[in-house]
Structure formats: C-alpha cells, structure tokens
Amino acid sequence: MASFHPDADLLLRYSAGTCGAALQLAISSHLALCNECAYAVQRLDAISGMAISEAQPTLVSKKCLQQIFDRCKTPVTAQPAAQVTDTYPAPLSGLISQNPLKWESRGKDIQQAILLKEQSGTVAYMMKIRKGAEIPEHNHRGDEFVLILEGSMIDQRGATLRGDFVTTDAAFTHKPRAGDDADCVCLVVATGGVKFTKGLLRVLNVLPWQ
Amino acid sequence: MPLRPKSAPKDASFETETLNDFLRAAGQGDETAFSELVHHVAPRLKTWLMRRNYSDSDAEDIIQETFVALWQQAAARFDPLRSNIYTFIVGIARHKAADRWRMRNAAVNNAAFVPLDDVADTLQSDAGENVDALAVRQALKLLPAEQYQCVYAMFYQGLTHEQLAANSGIPLGTVKSRLRLAYSSLRKNLG
Structure with a gap:
C-alpha cells in the first residue's frame, strides 16, 4: 500500500490527457500499484468520458474507418506476451522487456537508463542506487517525480517503498539514501536536472540527456 | 466563461x-x-x-x-x-x-x-x-463557477494549466489552487 501519491493536480492532468508522455508513464505505473489512485482516476475518467460524449463530432475519414473494419476482419495473430517481472508494473514491463534498458553508470553507486525525453526537456529515466548508498546533497532545476519500484529510498520526509510516488519541487534540498536491504530501483521524471549543492560534485550538475 | x-x-x-x-x-x-x-x-x-x-x-x-x-x-x-x-x-x-x-x-x-x-x-x-452521467453532471454543478471553469478548460478543452492561465489571465497559482479544491469536491461527490 503506497504512502506517497500523485497530488490532485497530477491525477486531474492524467485523466484529462494533458500531462505529457513522461508523467503519463510514471502515473500509469503508479496506478498499477495503487488501487486508491486507480479508483480516483476511474472517477475522474467519468468526466473525461462525458467530455467525449458531448464533443461536437469531427469528420473521420472514410479511409480511417475502412482501415478499422479491415483490420478487425483480419484474424488476430498472437503477440508474444510482454514479460511481466516482479519489479516493473504493466505499463513499464512491455517497454522494458522488449527494449532492454541501457544502464549507464553515474559514479560507483548509481546507474541510470533513459526511457523517453519530451521536447520540453522533461525526461523519464530509470535509476538504480546501490543499497545503503547516499546521493550527495542536491536540489533540482525543476520538479522531480519518483516512483519507487524496488528497495527503498530515505530522506528527511521518511522512507519510501515500492509503489510510492514522491514529488519534489525545485526548492527542496535533500540527500536521499537507498535502504540497506536492497538496491533501490525507481522511475524518475524530471522537468530539469539536479543541482548538487556541495563541493566538487557541482561539476556534475547536468543530467547526461540534457 | x-x-x-x-x-x-x-x-x-x-x-x-x-x-x-x-x-x-x-x-x-x-x-x-x-x-x-x-x-x-x-x-x-x-x-x-x-x-x-x-x-x-x-x-x-x-x-x-x-x-x-x-x-x-x-x-x-x-x-x-x-x-x-x-x-x-x-x-x-x-x-x-x-x-x-x-x-x-x-x-x-x-x-x-x-x-x-x-x-x-x-x-x-x-x-x-x-459513475453514471447524472452523478457526473451533479458533481460538476456543485462546483463554484471559478472551479468549474478550470475543470471545463482541462477536461473539455484539453488546455494545460499554463494555457488556461495565459488565455484567461488567471494567475497560474490560482488555477492550481482552484483545481485542488475542485478535486476535493469531485472526489467527495463522485464517491
């Protein structure tokens, strides 16, 4: 049972279809692990559904309609089922099992693998932190959203576990640490890079994809 | 409006x-x-x-x-x-x-x-x-006009917060706080 959830604003944007691809991936992954938020989104989807039902129709081309009916007449060829792992919830597992993550080391304790990058600069990436390791003190150049998938992460807000969706705004300075029991694996969406606040690490102040 | x-x-x-x-x-x-x-x-x-x-x-x-x-x-x-x-x-x-x-x-x-x-x-x-259509309409009707405006812009017009703020002249922070209040009301009334 998750203790940290997307806030009202994120759930509204997700349901309304205006949140962007990176957050869409992170929130849908959280929903697969959190019945409470899945329930909330289903309630909000009733509003989205009504918006569709009341929309003025826009002409759909005959070609599009014909393609729908042609494809529906073609027998379905069995697709290899996405390999669902214990770590990755459904929205991530298909992506990752067919398109293996390319982990890149960031120092001895941290690995990262990009998932997608929006034109706005917002990125979604996976991060793995060695158990017990600490990320040096930093704040952020934008908002950061972290979905914990394995292990735990601890900062002054407490310990976060699998399914927790943690939002951190730019002003917040922290020094998160992976729990001692297992490596921490998480999905991160960042609208800007991190900004290390101490010493030599300031040279690392840009994410590799930005 | x-x-x-x-x-x-x-x-x-x-x-x-x-x-x-x-x-x-x-x-x-x-x-x-x-x-x-x-x-x-x-x-x-x-x-x-x-x-x-x-x-x-x-x-x-x-x-x-x-x-x-x-x-x-x-x-x-x-x-x-x-x-x-x-x-x-x-x-x-x-x-x-x-x-x-x-x-x-x-x-x-x-x-x-x-x-x-x-x-x-x-x-x-x-x-x-x-959630049936009647319940959704009732829940929307119960929102104060300024909150409904934000929900409508988002769900019906597909506007982002930034677009809504730019189009309406409402400060971005106000848009967000109105949506937070609207969410609480909708959750209460949609079950």
Missing part, C-alpha cells in the same frame, strides 16, 4: 446505454453493433484528441488503434456495471495516444517503438461501480 454543465439531453442516458449494449455485443463478435459504435464514437473521440494538440492524421491513427484494440481484446472485458462506453474508451485512447507519441519520438529517444498494454490499468483494477 464556459457554460454550466448542460442538463442531460432527453435521450442521453438511453444513448449511452445503447452504446454500452453495442459494446457488449461487439465483445461477442457482433460486427453490426461494432460498426454503429465506431460511427458514433470515433468522430467525438477525434474532437477530444485534436483538442489535445494531436494532428488530424495522428488523431485518426489513435482512433484506429483504439477501436482495433477494443474489437480484438477489450470489448469482451467490458462490464457496464463498472464502466460505461466513454469511460472505458478514455482509458484505451490515453494509452494509444501515448504509444503514438512514443512512435513519433522514437528517433529522438533513440529507442525502438514498443506499444504498451492495450487496456488501461484503471480498467483492470477492481475500481468499483460505474
């Missing part, structure tokens, strides 16, 4: 029920029912998508993928006690739209396009009973 939520047109609930029946029949292989469903819903879904900045051709691609998934897999799982046709389709279309986005941006991301699951996570969860 948008109009307040409309009263239900006289045949609206009948219409949604009929479409629900079509979807259930489509789940059992009824091609005629499926065709009726596509002709009624696809043009409305197209409007919804284009308001979210999908081009005409991307919107039609998303529509095509949504209805093919509906026919091949999802319709058989449709339960009118849990959902209605439109709520059901929102979940699928949202995932298909995300797939479309990734396909468009595959080169940028230097990663092969892989479609995600066809059916939205929320549809697979044990998410309780359907």
